Amino acid sequence: MTTTERPDLSWLDEVTMADLERNPYATYERLRAEAPLAYVPVLGSYVASTEEVCREIATSPDFEAVITPAGGRTFGHPAVIGVNGDVHADLRTMIEPALQPAEVDRWIEDLVRPIARRYLEQFEADGQAELVAQFCEPVSVRSLGDLLGLQDVESDKLREWFAKLSRSFTNAAMTEDGEFANPEGFVEGDEAKAEIRSIVDPLIDKWIARPDDSAISHWLHDGMPPGQTRDREYIYPTIYVYLLGAMQEPGHGMASTLVGLFSRPEQLEEVVDDPTLVPRAIAEGVRWTSPIWSATARISTKPVTVAGVDLPEGTAVMMSYGSANHDTGRYEAPTTYDLHRPPLPHLAFGAGNHACAGIYFANHTMRIALEELFEAIPNLERDTREGVEFWGWGFRGPTSLHVTWEV
């Protein structure tokens, strides 16, 4: 075989969004083996699927960030995940102060631990629970919601918003003409945004007049000349980034970690007995099932060759971190959850200057939640009468997790 010979990728024509959302792993395993950088027709985009290619593109000077078409349709412009240069620098400067480790350390325990305790108290005497809906998601949204200044928005409403925004953001199927294949898939996201505006606009009015210590209040005021605030239209796309990913993914990460640990009962017992292992269990959990599975993209700023593929300037590439974290070139038996696997860095939080800004906050939110869960219910068992189903291509995690314990 010569280097110019391309593998036959006609099988990709048969791949549907439903296939990818149900289980993307088989498709991406084949992509990693046959074409680590390939054009995937249903997505209307190039896809990077191996660890090496994802990392190369994410840190390359020849690429910059771009939001996926469905993501851009959902969030609008300028969302922090899809902008570059001065606007990106300004948005990162706006959001990062609250997410710096030294700052997070100052309040994370007092913020998250009481929230985790409160949700546990609601069911810890029941002997059974569905942890995704009763614990992982509520702790995730309540912690971030309170940080943002959304104390008055019910946790169930925040969960409803991220779910609708998430399905809209990943409504990625494209026609051959480059149009959205399912435009009706954006309707629920539009409805969620209308409701968000109706609730957050009055809060923004309040924060403009009377700044407080909530994150969104800081976003409006920090670094602005006296008497001026950032335009709300300028910050809304980044508010949506938070209300989707930052709300949803710590919950996904916790639930995936728990499912992984339930697959290795002896490792679950180790972690329950020694809470200092919780951070390592989470690191392996988000490698095993990466919450942000394939939701971010890069675009070439000049003609470039990657993994033997020539890309013209302006070519978008979707970063499949969930696939990269199952790369057999890097991980032995990547489909197995293993607390003790050689602890190589993973790509669950991305790489380069668009790496997740909330890594520290998210990791500690997940840590405190699982510490409290194991402390309150050290005899936790998966309810084997119920199955566990994972769903999602852009964002991925268990849809439910039924557990039991002796009371």
Next chain:
Amino acid sequence: MTFAVTVGGRSVECDEDQALLDACLRAGVWMPNSCNQGTCGTCKLHVVAGEVDHGSSPVETLSDEERCAGMALACQARPRGDVELRPQGTSAARTANPLRDMVATVREVSDIARDTRRILLGLNEPLTFDAGQYVELVVPGSGERRQYSLANTADEDKVLELHVKLVPGGVATHGWLFDGLAEGDEVDISGPLGDFHLPPESEDDGGPMVLIGGGTGLAPLVGIVRTALRRHPEREVVLYHGVRGEEELYDGERLTELAGQYPNFRFVPVLSHEPVDGYREGFPTDAFVEDVSTARGWTGWLCGPPAMVEAGVKSFKRRRMAPRNIHREKFTPADG
């Protein structure tokens, strides 16, 4: 040029141009990390000894104050020599009672139960220890060392009380402590050792406790339970002593007397193999599950053979005791 990087008692080799994190992860030593490009701060740690080159650590992630205070980003820092690291969130080791080598004099040897002896060792100087810790005895002529828990409270610091079970054919027990050891003999010992002890009095909130000892695993519990009750006379405490048969029970009178002094203390002997009327039958770890419906907010103390300790951890968790409140001392007979 490579240097030694020590973290949590493990030592790994690190090239002078290799990041500390990279060296640790490649050697299988895990530490918190995420972005590996110096921006997230997850891998921030303390440099306890030695010097590092911070490389391209951004000041936004690692401030000048933090650098001065001995912090580093493991994913960016390179060693300038041998270094010792301590991950964030792990506290510096509590000031331990100093370990000493001593010569003790045998004060008393008494047979207290089947194949079980109480040995009292007199010291010239008082020993500073916490109830529940242990000492090592040097077996004369063999150089072998054996560990025995102290049954003392911290103020009983001049005569150490050990409970010893005969191990057939054992170098220390069969060959020495049960054969030839006499009052007046000198014994080389080191101590105190171990972390099986109550928290400092200022951190002891007087919460309920359960203690389970298997055989001579009772020894440290005798010291701990007396200390705990003296601190908080009203606290709820249950002590189980599990043995095979009645002939292996000892210190019953002493503990029954204690129960008379402290109304919320219960002593429960349990016989596993040779049932006798008037005693609980079975394993002490099962007796606990029968007796206590919830152990939320309790602390648990287990000392005995590994199988008993493991069963105890399971029983405690079944009754929803927080795992961080479970203290365990496995004695694995080296003798034999």
